[in-house]
Amino acid sequence: MKQVQLDLLSDAIPEQVKIWVAAAIEYEGNISIFKDCRGPTYRAEVRITNTKKDLVDCEELRLFGGSLIQVKETNPKWRPRWKRDYHGKQLIRLLKAIRPYLKTKGEQADITLKFVERQQLTPVQIPEYKRMWQRMRELNKRGSDTLAG
Numbered sequence: 001m002k003q004v005q006l007d008l009l010s011d012a013i014p015e016q017v018k019i020w021v022a023a024a025i026e027y028e029g030n031i032s033i034f035k036d037c038r039g040p041t042y043r044a045e046v047r048i049t050n051t052k053k054d055l056v057d058c059e060e061l062r063l064f065g066g067s068l069i070q071v072k073e074t075n076p077k078w079r080p081r082w083k084r085d086y087h088g089k090q091l092i093r094l095l096k097a098i099r100p101y102l103k104t105k106g107e108q109a110d111i112t113l114k115f116v117e118r119q120q121l122t123p124v125q126i127p128e129y130k131r132m133w134q135r136m137r138e139l140n141k142r143g144s145d146t147l148a149g
Contacts, residue, residue, distance in 0.1 A: 013097060017060050021094070022101035024048055024061065031095070031108040033115055033129075033136045042129045044112045044119075046086040046094060056082040064097070065090035092116055108139050 029048040050056050071081040086094050095109045115132045
């Protein structure tokens with residue numbers, strides 16, 4: 001299967017592909033801002049993880065770029081996992097394309113886009129980055145119900 005380079009604007013990607021990618025992120029993915037343990041720096045990431053390589057390495061996800069990595073499991077009883085990570089311009093293009101189709105992770109996408117766009121303007125860590133990171137931790141907490149008002 002030929003890999004398509006992402007020289008396309010997200011408008012050129014069919015709507016059904018954007019919907020499929022949004023669903024993959026809703027159910028198998030994570031939109032996060034991470035705090036670096038070595039210092040007060042933060043980074044944004046979209047990650048899709050699954051034990052089925054075909055799901056994580058499908059053409060729809062490759063359209064938006066990202067890097068594919070096999071996760072090294074710490075428990076030998078666990079099945080191998082694959083992850084596709086998006087950062088920087090690929091992350092921005094991905095989130096802008098799928099944002100209208102995100103139902104439960106829309107707020108995470110909004111915060112992440114705001115974070116990345118501000119980070120490009122002001123690479124120095126500002127207190128607002130910490131607030132965004134804290135809000136993302138609340139939203140991404142296991143068992144949290146983002147649909148409940």
